[in-house]
Amino acid sequence: MPDLMGNDEHLRAVLAAAGASGSWDWDIAADRLFVDARFAELYGLDTSELAAGFPTSVFFQAIHPEDRPRMRIAVAGLLAGAELFSKEFRVIDPSGTVVWMHGRGQSHLDAADVPVRFTGLLVDVTERKRTEERLRIAQSAGGVGTFEYSDGFATVSVSHEFCRLLGLHPTDRLPVRTINGVLADHGQQLIPEGHDAAAPVSLEGTFRIVRGDDGAVRWIARRGEVIRDSIGTGYRLLGVIYDVSDSKHLEGELRALNETLEQRVDAAIAERQHAEEALRQSQKMEAVGQLTGGIAHDFNNLLTIIIGSIETATRRLDPEVDPRLRRSLENATKGAERAAALTHRLLAFSRRQPLRPRTTDVPRLLAGMSDLLTRTITESIAVAIDTPEELWKVEVDPNQLENAILNLAVNARDAMPQGGELTIRAHQQVIGPQNAEGLAPGDYVAISVIDNGSGMSTDTLARVFDPFFTTKEVGKGTGLGLSMVYGFVRQSGGGVTIDSELDKGTTVTLLLARANDSEQIETAPKTEAAKHGTIHETVLVVEDDDDVRAHTVGLLRELGYRVIEAHDGASALRLLDKQEQPIMLLVTDIVMPEMSGSELAQVARARQPGLKVLFTSGYTRDAITDKDRLDEGVELLAKPFTFGAIAAKVREILDQ
Incomplete structure (x- = not known):
């Protein structure tokens, strides 16, 4: 041993x-x-x-x-x-x-x-454990869970990541029924069991599961191999699972996009056609606006002479004159005033009218219009004004805003001949970067004039802002009402929308930009100034139209002022330098050849500081800056002007 x-x-x-x-x-x-x-x-x-x-x-x-x-x-x-x-x-x-x-x-x-x-x-077994740990980390980082199943057994060897993907408690072995129990679609098997050993078994597939922890529905893909024993009586399944929910969702979105592609193409084409039509409409409105503005300029010069001459003749008529002659002059005055109102509307449409924008309280303005609206609208129409107690102030010419609202109210009245309801409503609105009106993003106040009258057809709605287009009978409208409203609001930096349907009424909404809260609202009424002057007050009149200049000089001399005149800017500057007695007021047309009235005023003020200036024009584009608004300190008298208007304006400026 x-x-x-x-x-x-x-x-x-x-x-x-x-x-x-x-x-x-x-x-x-x-x-x-x-x-x-x-x-x-x-x-x-x-x-x-x-x-x-x-x-x-x-x-x-x-x-x-x-x-x-x-x-x-x-x-x-x-x-x-x-x-x-x-x-x-x-x-x-x-x-x-x-x-x-x-x-x-x-x-x-x-x-x-x-x-x-x-x-x-x-x-x-340290090295094996380290290898297993690296494998576990790799599975966790890659989101891959592993499993091994032997045919005939009730449990499956699984990794912790396998359990995490199914929302189950981490373990090394799981019952087959537990794994297959999380499938959302009954009849499917994540772990195939009970198959004939000789029959083919595929591990390629995707499954919907309901996670065991939070109940979330996810998509799981399964891949692997089938290993059969040598005698063909059994098999083992070795494979992996991983989450494919994101790709499944993308597939669904892509499928939905493909299904709606035709509709989206049609919508895009329609949107483009709408944009092109809006561009054509804008270009047409701009072209017509330039034309009407030029016509209004020349027409206003003529009306200045006509109205002034009629006024002069009327003032100098003998009280014992034939009444028929006085009535003729009165009729001529009314006709000239109607013509002046027409040119005013033309300028409003073309966005060439002079505006005096001020911080305006819309509820107060509407409350002040209540009596006027009641008198204008028939008794068969109920008028309601609906505004919140707190509303942003707007930066707008209040007089022009009143005219626009009154114009819309009259249109609403005419659309309800049998009576109805008229509502004027205001509310705050925030406009985003993408908007159909093409407005700058920011805060706006929307003022809507709403009626339940006859409404408009689609064809009428498409032309409603065109100048001279009207649905009213001959002699009952110029067709400039809505176009004037459109021009005024656009010139004020806002927008106009209109919604109408036959027999269901019309809603016209004015969108006006919010004012700077630090600006003060003008509420104090202006006192009436004395109209006449003295020989010691010298006025320089500069006008390239000889007839208009002669008329203006005559009016000022009739008022008692010492008046000198010039036909252009260069002549005016020479007169300014020669005068021993200081000139107290420069009255100049704006649109003149070579040197405009604005340029003349700038040079004249440099030579004589403190010189007061009054611009006159029937086409005030050159006096308007900063988004179509009058420069600070500019005084303007629009043509045609009356004897009383120029008298009050000159006196007001000199007394400041």
Whole structure:
């Protein structure tokens, strides 16, 4: 027989070849642990004491604190009668390195089935554990869960990522019924089972699941291989699953987009046609506006002479004159005034009228118009004004706004010959960057004039803002009402929308920009100034139209002023330099050849600081800056003007 030492050496050689990292033999009755040198080295034990053995407590001292409780439970199970031991746990070696060990052992029982010895081996599995950890991290980072299923078994080996994807508690094994139970579509199997071993089994597919934790519906893809045994009586399934919900949703959106492609193309074409039509309409309105503005300019010069001459003749008529002659002059005055009103509307449509924008309180303005609206609208029409208590102020010419609202109210009245309801409503509105009116984004106040009258057809609605277009009978409208409203609001930096349907009424909405809250609202009435002047007050009149200049000079001299005149800017500057008596007021036309009235005023003020200026024009575009508004400090008298208008205006300026 070989000696024991030889047997021990032979055993150690076999264990080393098998990858064992140590062995132990625990004498349970003596409570002594006998280990080999490799076990002692791993645990940091004194190898000179191997023969005497060690207390069993040393076995637990080197085990990682987190693993120590479950190892004590496992050992207690052996002492209670369990025969086999197989556990993986961490050991901290003398250098402080954490090493993973797989302990496998067996208890030995006496005749009374009481454990007396416990022998076993330690195998270093650190590298395998590290590989498994890297694989786990890779699966978690990539969102890939793994599974392995053997035909005929009720459980499946799974990774923690597999459990996470299904919303199940992390574990290493799951029942097949639990896995297939999360499928949203009954009859499908994520883990195929119960198949004929010889029949083909495919692991390619996608499944809808209802997660076990939060109940969310997700799409899971499954891929893998089927491994059959050599005799064809069984198989194993090895595969992976991963979440494909995002791609499924994108597929659904793409499918929906393809299904609605034709409708979206039609909508895009319609939108483009609408934009092109709006552009053509805008270009047409601009072209007509330029034409009407030029006509109004020349016409206003003629009306200035006509109205002025009629006024002069009327003032100088003998009280005993034939009444028929006086009536003729009165009729001529009325006709001229109607013509002046027409040119005013032309200028409003062409956005060439002079505006005096001020911070305006819309509710107060509408309240002030209440009596006027009531008198204008027939008793068969109920008038209501609906405005909130708190409303943004707007930057607008209040007189022109009143005219626009009154114009819309009259149109509404005419659309309800049998009576009805007229509502004027105001509210705040925020306009975004993309809007059909082409307005600058910001805060606006919307003023809507609403009636329940006859309404308009689609064809009429398309032409409603065209100048001279009207649905009224001959002699009952010029066709400039809505176009004037349109021009005034656009010149004020706002927009107009109209919504109408036959027999259901019309709503016209004016959108006006919000005013700066720091600006003050003008409420104090202006006092009437004395109209006549004195020979000591010198006025320089500059006008390139000889007839208009002669008329203006005559009016001012009749008012008592000392008047000198010039036909252009250069002549006016020479007169300005020659005068010994200072000129107190420059009255100049705006549109003149070579040097405009604005340029003349700038040079004249530089030469004579404090010189007051009054512009006159029937076409005030050159005096309007900053988005079609009058410059600060500019005084303007629009042509045609009456004797009373120029008298009051000149006196007002000189008395400032």
